[in-house]
Amino acid sequence: MKSITQINSIKNIIKGCIKEDRRSQKELYRVFYAFSIAICTRYANNREDAASIMNEGFYKIFTQIKKFDISKPMEPWIRKIMTNTAIDFYRHNLKFAYTSDISDYEHLGDRYEQIYAKLHYDDLILMIHALSPSYRAVFNLYVIEGYNHEEIAEMLNVSIGTSKSNLFKARAKLAEMVKLAELGTNEKKMNVEE
């Protein structure tokens, strides 16, 4: 929950952005940086692509900020722009899409030396990146963003059946990766105990 001071500060930043003031633009970018790159990272193949999607999203934000209703919270608007930009990126790069094999990610367990009960953000992102772009997009939109299959089908230009099927397969692959990761972690733990 943001304080009144923070809200007023963001409003001032938005006013500066409307005037195309570069310092205000940087401040807005800084304030919503972590939030935005987290969204983009979930859809992108890697960190470079995520930064590229985020900057494209911020460019839309800066050029359309006059249309933003200053009385409303900014996060949902930014989330929508970032998600749409990521989907555009997904559509554009669909022809380069690949399907990964689960065996490629068995090494994930090596990364969990300090994790026992819960997987770390970086590891989850690594698993998300291990999915094919079409599985990843559906999983993100359905599970994280909360869209339904009808909306996803329209956004990704696929059938509702494909959306459901991709979600099912994405979950199965993620579950397998999580199991592998936990197995790896447990083995490491046992080795440490021995």
Place this chain on the structure above:
Amino acid sequence: MEKERKNIDELFREGLQRPLIPFDEMHWQAMEQKLERKRRLRKTRVVSIFVAMTAASIAVFLLLHIDKPAPIRSNVVLSKPEYLADTAVVSKNAKVEDRHRIDEVVKNRGNVGQKENSQGLDNKSRLSAASEGQYFGRGEIQELTLAYRLSAASLDLKLAPAASPREIKMQIMEDTLFVFEEQDQRSNSTKQLIKESPFKQKGTLSALAAPDLSNVRGAGQYSLSQNVGLLYTHSLSKKISISTGILYAKKNYKSSYSFYKPKSIAEGIQLPSDVDASCDVIDIPLLVNFNVANLKKTKVTLSAGLSSYFMLRENYRFSYDEQPSYSSSTLYNNYEVRGENKHIMGVADVAISFDRQINDKVNIGIRPFVKLPLTGIGYGRTRLESKGVAITVGLNIFGR
């Protein structure tokens, strides 16, 4: 199965919420570059559209007029000795208004002749002169006969002929373009008496604003630059004039660093990959203009000459492929030079002007131009070229 599904969803939904990702300055720099690029592109588009529309409007306007050479409406030849009085041979197809105009001109010319005959003489002296057989102008005869209530014959007044047989040629064109020539038939010499033309101005001061595309020769990257200033044009003859002035130019240009040939480079430093330059320049051109066409109110002039560049401020942004060891955290480095470089007659300047007379004092025009380097420009001694279209507003500062 359902439980596993829920667990997976929950695990990722919670695990991916609000991660602590530190701000990366490099990402902002990429963003800033993107904004700057788009801003320049937007500016270029706006200026290009404005220039294109202005040029198109002026071109259409000029074409509508330039295609039609001004028709000669009446040819007049004054060839008799008495032309000073009121005689003229006017072509049969002369328009009524032209006849009036010719009458007026002839009358004025006649008055000049009469004045020449009567300089410094009062009526009494004129009578005395008449007795000596001197010639008088028609006006003088009329004046004397009225003064003395006598007939011209009784006073033995003789109408003055011209000093020598002469011929005056006159053309009356659209928009009062008069050309007069007076030929002395005895000496067979010709002199121009009057030439009334819309472009008779001796000196014109023009304000000039010009967007241009600047580039380093061979680099293939064009950047929008701006020029504003004043240009003074002085006519040397009917066809030739010279121009000079002072222009302030903001030259922006980008290129690979390989096009840069600075006088000295410190040894062992990492060379930049690309350079983005922005320079404030005073441009002093010296041009010779040749009037290639003078059609109705439109003048087409070809100009060629040399420009001198005085570099007030040069700002270079060097980009590196890899982070230089001496730079704290970025792949960029800025370098500024102030007032160190000047290039006297270092740039060839070629332009063609289309000027349209608005009234006796003012003309407007467009002026496509090219500036080509004869020497390396600025700190990097780059071959900086500019191509643009100037919009000019000229003021005839000596009046008509």
